[in-house]
Amino acid sequence: MTQRSGTSLEFDFVCSLSDGLHARPASQLAEVAIVFASDCFLTNLRTGAVASLKSVLAILAADIRQGDRCEVQVRGSDEQSAHAALLRFVEQVLPACDVPLAGLHPATAAGKLPRTLQKAGVKGYFGSPVSPGIGQGKVIPLSGMVLPKALKTRAAADPQSELAQIKRALAAVRARIQEKLTHPQSPTETAVLQADLAIASDVSLAQKLAEHVLQGRSAGQAVMEAGEFFIDLLRHSESEYIRERALDIEEICLHLLQEIYGVDLQSAAIELCEPSVVVAETLGPQQLLGLERRWLKALVLEHTGATSHVVILARSLGIPTLVGVKNARSVLLAGREVVVDAIRGFVVPQGSPAVRKFYEREQKTLELRREFLPVQTTGPAITTDGKTLEVAANASSYEEVSLAFGKGADGIGLFRTEMAYLQRQRPPSEEEQFAIYAETARTAAGRPVILRTFDLGGDKGAPYLDLPPENNPFLGYRGVRIYTEHHELLQAQLRAILRASAFGQVQVMAPMVSSLDEVLQFKAAISQAKQDLARKAIAFRSDIRIGVMIEVPSSAFILDQLSAEVDFFSLGTNDLNQYFLAADRDNPKTAELSDVLHPGFLRFLERIVADIHAAGKWVGMCGEMAAEIRHLPLLIGLGLDEISLPAAGIPAVKRAVAQLSAAECARTLVSVVACRETAEVEHFLEGAQPPQSAQPLLSKELVLLGSQSKDKEEAMQEIVDAFYIAGRTEDRQRLEEALWSREAVYATGLGYGFAAPHCKSDAVIADSIGVLRLNAAIDWGSVDAKPVNMIILIAMRESQNPSRHMKVFSRLARKLMNDDFRGHLLAVENAHEMATYLAQQLEISLH
Amino acid sequence: MKVVAVTACPTGIAHTYMAAARLEKVAKTLGFEIKVETQGAMGIENKLTEHDISQAEIAIFAVDIAVEERERFNGVKVIQVPLQEALKDPHSIFAKIQR
Numbered sequence: 001m002t003q004r005s006g007t008s009l010e011f012d013f014v015c016s017l018s019d020g021l022h023a024r025p026a027s028q029l030a031e032v033a034i035v036f037a038s039d040c041f042l043t044n045l046r047t048g049a050v051a052s053l054k055s056v057l058a059i060l061a062a063d064i065r066q067g068d069r070c071e072v073q074v075r076g077s078d079e080q081s082a083h084a085a086l087l088r089f090v091e092q093v094l095p096a097c098d099v100p101l102a103g104l105h106p107a108t109a110a111g112k113l114p115r116t117l118q119k120a121g122v123k124g125y126f127g128s129p130v131s132p133g134i135g136q137g138k139v140i141p142l143s144g145m146v147l148p149k150a151l152k153t154r155a156a157a158d159p160q161s162e163l164a165q166i167k168r169a170l171a172a173v174r175a176r177i178q179e180k181l182t183h184p185q186s187p188t189e190t191a192v193l194q195a196d197l198a199i200a201s202d203v204s205l206a207q208k209l210a211e212h213v214l215q216g217r218s219a220g221q222a223v224m225e226a227g228e229f230f231i232d233l234l235r236h237s238e239s240e241y242i243r244e245r246a247l248d249i250e251e252i253c254l255h256l257l258q259e260i261y262g263v264d265l266q267s268a269a270i271e272l273c274e275p276s277v278v279v280a281e282t283l284g285p286q287q288l289l290g291l292e293r294r295w296l297k298a299l300v301l302e303h304t305g306a307t308s309h310v311v312i313l314a315r316s317l318g319i320p321t322l323v324g325v326k327n328a329r330s331v332l333l334a335g336r337e338v339v340v341d342a343i344r345g346f347v348v349p350q351g352s353p354a355v356r357k358f359y360e361r362e363q364k365t366l367e368l369r370r371e372f373l374p375v376q377t378t379g380p381a382i383t384t385d386g387k388t389l390e391v392a393a394n395a396s397s398y399e400e401v402s403l404a405f406g407k408g409a410d411g412i413g414l415f416r417t418e419m420a421y422l423q424r425q426r427p428p429s430e431e432e433q434f435a436i437y438a439e440t441a442r443t444a445a446g447r448p449v450i451l452r453t454f455d456l457g458g459d460k461g462a463p464y465l466d467l468p469p470e471n472n473p474f475l476g477y478r479g480v481r482i483y484t485e486h487h488e489l490l491q492a493q494l495r496a497i498l499r500a501s502a503f504g505q506v507q508v509m510a511p512m513v514s515s516l517d518e519v520l521q522f523k524a525a526i527s528q529a530k531q532d533l534a535r536k537a538i539a540f541r542s543d544i545r546i547g548v549m550i551e552v553p554s555s556a557f558i559l560d561q562l563s564a565e566v567d568f569f570s571l572g573t574n575d576l577n578q579y580f581l582a583a584d585r586d587n588p589k590t591a592e593l594s595d596v597l598h599p600g601f602l603r604f605l606e607r608i609v610a611d612i613h614a615a616g617k618w619v620g621m622c623g624e625m626a627a628e629i630r631h632l633p634l635l636i637g638l639g640l641d642e643i644s645l646p647a648a649g650i651p652a653v654k655r656a657v658a659q660l661s662a663a664e665c666a667r668t669l670v671s672v673v674a675c676r677e678t679a680e681v682e683h684f685l686e687g688a689q690p691p692q693s694a695q696p697l698l699s700k701e702l703v704l705l706g707s708q709s710k711d712k713e714e715a716m717q718e719i720v721d722a723f724y725i726a727g728r729t730e731d732r733q734r735l736e737e738a739l740w741s742r743e744a745v746y747a748t749g750l751g752y753g754f755a756a757p758h759c760k761s762d763a764v765i766a767d768s769i770g771v772l773r774l775n776a777a778i779d780w781g782s783v784d785a786k787p788v789n790m791i792i793l794i795a796m797r798e799s800q801n802p803s804r805h806m807k808v809f810s811r812l813a814r815k816l817m818n819d820d821f822r823g824h825l826l827a828v829e830n831a832h833e834m835a836t837y838l839a840q841q842l843e844i845s846l847h
Numbered sequence: 848m849k850v851v852a853v854t855a856c857p858t859g860i861a862h863t864y865m866a867a868a869r870l871e872k873v874a875k876t877l878g879f880e881i882k883v884e885t886q887g888a889m890g891i892e893n894k895l896t897e898h899d900i901s902q903a904e905i906a907i908f909a910v911d912i913a914v915e916e917r918e919r920f921n922g923v924k925v926i927q928v929p930l931q932e933a934l935k936d937p938h939s940i941f942a943k944i945q946r
Contacts, residue, residue, distance in 0.1 A: 745911070813861040814864050816868075
């Protein structure tokens with residue numbers, strides 16, 4: 001197929017790669033071409049787009065998809081050898097480039113919109129909700145490609161010196177990437193770095209930059225404009241893979257800007273001035289803290305880690321957050337009004353009447369739910385068989401502490417003191433810390449407060465610490481490890497903590513302990529602080545309880561030794577899990593591996609708790625694992641003395657504890673640690689959820705009369721919302737879908753204006769009957785084709801199948817065939833009467 | 848005339864029992880003697896015995912799923928209809944029998 005046409009050598013080929021000619025093969029192709037003096041061009045015969053083979057960006061922009069026929073033309077002094085090399089590459093190397101990079105596409109939650117929104121044709125973008133809530137505002141993409149105002153106005157010097165600046169910056173960026181490439185990398189990282197290097201070396205990019213400078217732009221403006229040009233080009237690609245490469249260009253441009261201006265633009269704060277939804281790939285904790293809280297309504301991150309520090313922080317600040325929203329920065333346009341639903345897990349554009357109506361209703365539902373679900377502010381959480389579990393709160397500021405006690409916290413199980421160290425040029429003074437801790441102790445009014453000494457390093461840096469950059473910060477210099485070097489900083493904090501201990505039950509805990517020696521040094525530091533205070537006759541509690549975090553697996557194997565030195569332990573399951581499973585919890589590619597329900601990890605926890613209890617010491621859990629209600633049977637089964645979680649979850653957790661039996665939970669744990677895989681563990685957990693005995697089948701909250709719903713979708717939503725308000729479901733989306741999938745078999749309209757939708761689903765926490773009577777009849781696809789104005793909904797828990805309530809359900813079904821019964825249901829005057837009549841007819845209790 | 852019937856639907860929570868009640872009621876008004884077995888979430892209830900089946904002239908299957916222990920009905924005349932028929936128009940089922 002090779003031929004000479006005019007003065008050039010040509011051949012053509014068909015792209016066989018399923019992702020198209022994407023970044024990796026494109027950069028390799030450019031590497032082959034660039035060593036030759038000849039001009040090498042490629043034409044995509046489908047689109048007619050022509051690209052220089054020496055430019056990765058140009059190749060990507062030609063948008064070559066699987067099946068596209070391309071023509072390669074080579075012309076110049078060394079065309080023979082260039083042609084041969086390119087042909088060899090296309091025939092032998094290119095087909096092997098089809099192996100996708102492992103996990104390069106982050107796992108995203110593919111979800112469904114609620115039916116009322118689906119029906120209105122609303123488009124949603126899905127992600128995993130990691131900090132619950134609903135936020136509305138304008139999209140503010142944090143792309144990093146924003147020039148601070150001061151730099152924007154900087155005028156261009158003469159073109160030649162601007163050009164020289166750009167060349168210097170390009171060379172520096174390339175050198176930095178090459179330097180990184182000399183360190184050991186995973187194949188994925190290497191491939192990504194190589195693609196970055198190809199962009200930084202790209203001839204088209206260099207050309208574009210020069211063009212802009214020669215037109216009188218400053219070096220910075222040229223980078224911005226050239227970057228935008230290519231980003232725009234790639235974003236219009238048909239291939240998702242190539243669209244994602246736009247982010248790489250953005251990153252390279254950002255590095256260039258940093259080289260040119262010598263400032264860290266990434267941490268340049270964005271000013272919010274109206275309700276905003278910040279959209280970013282990911283955020284550092286500092287960046288989040290730098291955003292104006294008043295206007296930050298929600299966060300949307302492309303990144304998937306559900307336990308990254310930014311997520312933990314967002315949760316404790318109560319900022320609704322979605323993670324794993326694919327291409328969020330490309331699909332969510334800047335300035336657009338959106339609603340972030342971090343209860344269900346999607347973003348939808350605000351503005352359509354359906355969305356407005358949906359969220360007006362949602363607001364009422366949430367208010368009603370808050371009113372209905374009583375907040376237990378007093379009283380410990382006790383299981384049905386009399387075991388008490390302390391339910392404490394995690395906090396990182398005094399504001400959160402007072403919020404936590406308002407929610408019924410039994411104490412503060414983890415006070416992340418380091419949050420006060422971030423986002424500032426100097427560390428907080430002893431006095432400043434003392435004020436916070438003392439106020440916390442007073443507010444706690446005798447309840448325990450565990451202050452964890454600063455856990456800095458890793459992803460939590462501070463300028464005054466002068467921490468070196470690390471290849472692997474989570475395995476690096478952080479937590480207790482930096483205390484020797486920052487001795488004075490620790491002393492100031494310990495004195496503040498000790499002084500606060502005079503005001504309440506303050507306890508002190510060290511982070512990231514991996515050896516006995518660290519504990520001994522920590523205790524020595526406490527002794528020194530005590531001596532200092534004693535010398536100055538300042539009051540403190542001399543028997544302050546000292547504890548350590550169990551986060552590093554090595555510490556879990558010397559618990560007998562540690563127990564001889566400390567009073568208590570707290571399991572930091574986020575880090576413990578990531579170190580135990582050797583899976584980076586912030587890495588979207590391994591996020592799935594960092595799984596707290598791994599049977600091996602559960603066995604590990606079981607052993608840790610047993611060892612600590614054998615030594616007669618106290619153990620709590622403050623990791624994210626403790627925040628999920630579905631984990632409760634395990635946590636109680638483990639025999640933990642305390643769990644500590646974000647304050648918002650406390651009332652629900654306390655209610656759930658009161659419905660579980662410790663003896664049964666212990667049995668659940670035995671079964672679960674014998675499981676062979678996580679899926680099996682999850683199955684057991686489903687079955688071990690708080691029993692339904694506490695909930696009657698029917699209550700008047702589940703009876704809605706006088707409904708205004710206009711169609712089947714609305715009616716279904718209204719009744720599911722009633723279940724949510726009454727605490728019968730935590731997952732409306734799943735319950736709704738279970739009902740609709742039954743409707744899909746055939747509609748449940750049974751004639752006479754009645755419908756009986758039903759499902760088996762563990763989305764309900766108890767078997768339930770709901771009633772909705774409509775003012776105006778709606779279509780339900782009934783057998784007699786008549787509209788429906790009376791809906792009786794039956795929801796049964798799947799894992800308790802067959803349910804002990806089946807007899808009642810079948811009785812209800814049979815009665816629906818009875819004219820008198822139906823007549824009565826249509827005639828009763830109010831919800832109370834309806835509930836009473838049904839209870840009597842079905843022979844059930846309402847209590 | 849004596850008939851037997853089996854009702855069964857996919858979830859076995861509601862329609863199995865609604866259809867059974869409906870068939871029983873209509874049979875009574877039409878003067879049939881009927882026994883209806885339900886195959887729902889509680890398993891088989893009101894089970895048709897060998898004797899019941901041998902006495903019946905016809906068996907009605909108002910079902911959306913396979914009938915369990917189908918072999919009991921070998922050699923018996925069976926009318927099978929979608930379960931919804933029993934709710935929509937039970938009279939026509941009995942009309943078919945009489946023809």
